[in-house]
Amino acid sequence: MKKIVIVGGVAGGMSAATRLRRLMDDAEIIIMEKGPYVSFANCGLPYHISGEIAERSDLIVQTPEALQARFKLDIRSEHEVTKVNPENKTIEVLHNDEVFTETYDELILSPGAKPFIPSIPGLDAATNAFSLRNVPDLDKIMSQLKENEVKEAVVIGAGFIGVEMAENLKKFGLNVTLVEMAPHVLPPLDEEMAAFVEAELKRNGVRVITSQSANEFRNNGKEVVLTDGQIIPSDLTILSVGVRPENSLAEAAGIKLGRQGGILVDNNYQTNIPNIYAVGDAIIVKQQITGEDTMIALASPANRQGRQVADVIAGLNRKNQGSIGTAIVRAFNLTAASTGLNERVAQLSGLNHIAIHTTGKDHAGYYPGATSLTIKLVFDPETGKILGAQGIGQKGVDKRIDVIATAIKGGLTIFDLMELEFTYAPPFGSAKDPVNMLGYVASNIVEGLSDSVAWHELQTQLNDGKQVLDVRSPDELANGQYPNAINIPVNELRERLNELDRTQPYIISCASGARSYIAERILKQNGFTVANLDGGFNLYNTVKPEDIIHENN
Structure with missing residues (x-):
């Protein structure tokens, strides 16, 4: 009977555990989770703040008892793995202030990523500054909102999570200021596409400050001083300036790290140490479009990686093909999504590319309720290869970006976009879908019909x-x-x-x-x-x- 120990639950770890059980019913599978919850909806955390997800319990996806009953998993919450000893295949675990040793035949590391906390003067004394990565973080924020008079909120960082936090804090009833060091909100998007989101945030009363960062915290965090000297009052500050791989355990064990400290794995998720694998937000993956090493901290790739590493351990021929990075965010009445490379990254990567924009409707314009949908496509004009896309609109953005992401994964070109067949009836789409239109416009340029x-x-x-x-x-x-x-x-x-x-x-x-x-x-x-x-x-x-x-x- 093989003994498999998984360090870290949630997306990667729990996907690996449940898939392993479906493939290896006689294996001993132990999950070590340093937090109190092994399976929770971390992407849903911001929406509990506004009350959109009303019950905190709805964020707990599975309990240890349910996982034990269905999958015969040994779930050990609040067990922190402090050391890996590859030479004798053991780990050291801290629980209730006591350390014990556990053996393994195969070890899967799924430690995830941790919020990047910048070194800012006065931050240590700020009692009202928080990050949001797990349920205990959420509990601290909710306590601050319930137990104190909170009127002014500052969100540092306008990435996907920062925008979600700004929206939900505003819906909670606070005055919200969103601060971003980059020239525009949502840096993964290109400037002109992010402009739609910034306008929507402002329409809904969020104050947006770009090209600035927090330079100092004063008065126990009640005042946030920006690099240009502005002083922003804050009763609650959310730090959302990015994440870093949780790599301390791997590094101490002698596991090789790559760019930004990510764990290096091969296409079977094997580290440089035998019998030790790694998945999730902490690992380096190949950007499937460029072939370069990158880090993509998203739930979908982490779930896929957990399943695939289980397949590998069970003896199936499964390879990590890389990721392209597909993400979506809502900002009040607007949705923004992206997949693949933005134009800026394509340019920095030295790729031959053209970018185009089309604007259409999410469904037939003559049918009531049609709303505008703007899509940007980045492609190689010589080969027709699709490099990336971004979409902005009230409805239908997810469908179109998902289709383009599938096209990229499948190796389709701009000419294939014209050939894609979509379901059509007036309430659902158009006879010429916006994705088809991207293909028409791009082909007109490539074929010399349009400049x-x-x-x-x-x-x-x-x-x-x-x-x-x-x-x-x-x-x-x-x-x-x-x-x-x-x-x-x-x-x-x-x-x-x-x-x-x-x-x-x-x-x-x-x-x-x-x-x-x-x-x-x-x-x-x-x-x-x-x-x-x-x-x-x-x-x-x-x-x-x-x-x-x-x-x-």
Whole structure:
């Protein structure tokens, strides 16, 4: 009978344990969890703060008793593994202030990641500063909210968890300030896509401060001093500036570490030490698109890795194929999701790439309740390889980004996006789904039917002598106008070609880029030099509103 010890529960550890039991009913399986809960919904923690998840007990996915009854697992909560002795295949465990030794045949490390706590003057004395990673962290935050007069909350870090915390603290009824060191919220997204989320946060009363970080805590944390000298009052501060792999146990055992201190494993999750495996947020994985080492701290990959390492130990031929990083977040009435590489990372990686944006509806526009959906696609124009995508909208974002993530995993190209078949009825989608439209737009560029100008290239091209031709209707101009633009509605364009100069290069814009493509084709076939402004007026106005003329200016 094989004895398998798993260090750490939750996603990776518990997935490994339950899969092992399904494959090896005679194995002895022990889970050592240093916290009080071996199986809880850590991704759901922020939503209990606002009351959206009303019962704390709903966050506890499985109890040790239930796991023992169904899977015959030896669950040992509040057992902290303090040392691994690979030479004699034992671990040392701290429980109730006593240390004992446990043997293993196979050891799986699933320690997860820990919040990164920056070294900031005054933070140690701040009694109102917390991070949120587990249920005990949640309990501390809830106690602060219930036992003290809390009106002002500051969230340091505007990543996915930071945005979720800002939303839920605001729904709890607090004045919330969200501080991010990067130039925009949600750094995994590109600037123009994150601009939609920032606007939604502000619409809902969250104060957003970017390009700043906490420089000092004063008055026992009641005052947060930013790098520019601003002083933000705080009754509750949430530190959400990222995570680091929990690697101390592995490092002390002589297990090799990689970038950012992540545990190095091969494609069977084997560390450099025999019979010791590792999974979850603490390990280095291959970015499947670039092949580079990276860390992806997400629940879905951790669950998959736990299952796969169990397969390996049970003798099945299973390989870790890497991850692409697919994530989603809600900010009030808006959803933001991403998969694969953003444009910034593609550029830093030296990859040949083009980025495009399309705007459509989550379902048929004529059916009630349709809402806007903006998707960005990053791809290689030579091969058609899909590098990544981001989506913003009220509804339907998850569906489209999941489809594109599947396409990336399956090795599909932009040309295959045109061929994908979606279920269609007016309440659910469109006859030409937004993902199909991405394929159409991308193929038009690759095949030379369209030339694209990115939003951040517009001003440079105008300085070089090009002219904006706005083909929106006169009514739409009330939403704002490009300075010095020519306006000819697309439906009138053929009859008004004589108003344009064939020696003048034009950049054509409409609301989203669809009608301007029609105008581009008309003009090109009549001898004009033109390009299409990618994403159109709506995208440009979101990210560069200061460059737009509005009636109230």
